[in-house]
Amino acid sequence: MVKVSEIDLGSALLSTFILLGFIATAFVFVRLTIIGINYVKVNYLKEEEKDKEKKENESESKGF
Incomplete structure (x- = not known):
């Protein structure tokens, strides 16, 4: 029975x-x-x- 409980413990740890x-x-x-x-x-x-920024710079450079 000792081996069965060891297998269960190992399986539980692995899981x-x-x-x-x-x-x-x-x-x-x-x-x-x-x-x-x-x-x-x-x-x-x-x-x-x-x-x-690009649009603002372009709009500022246009016109008079």
Whole structure:
């Protein structure tokens, strides 16, 4: 009977570590997604600011 309980303990530990691995992988994917979204936001805002500055400079140079 000792061997049966050792197998159950090993199986439980293996299952626990596999579950922790899945949770850690999900956490990494969520974190990378958040970083990617923030990166796109920052770069999109920089492009908008450049476009606004460009339009303002063009409108100031036109006319008298």
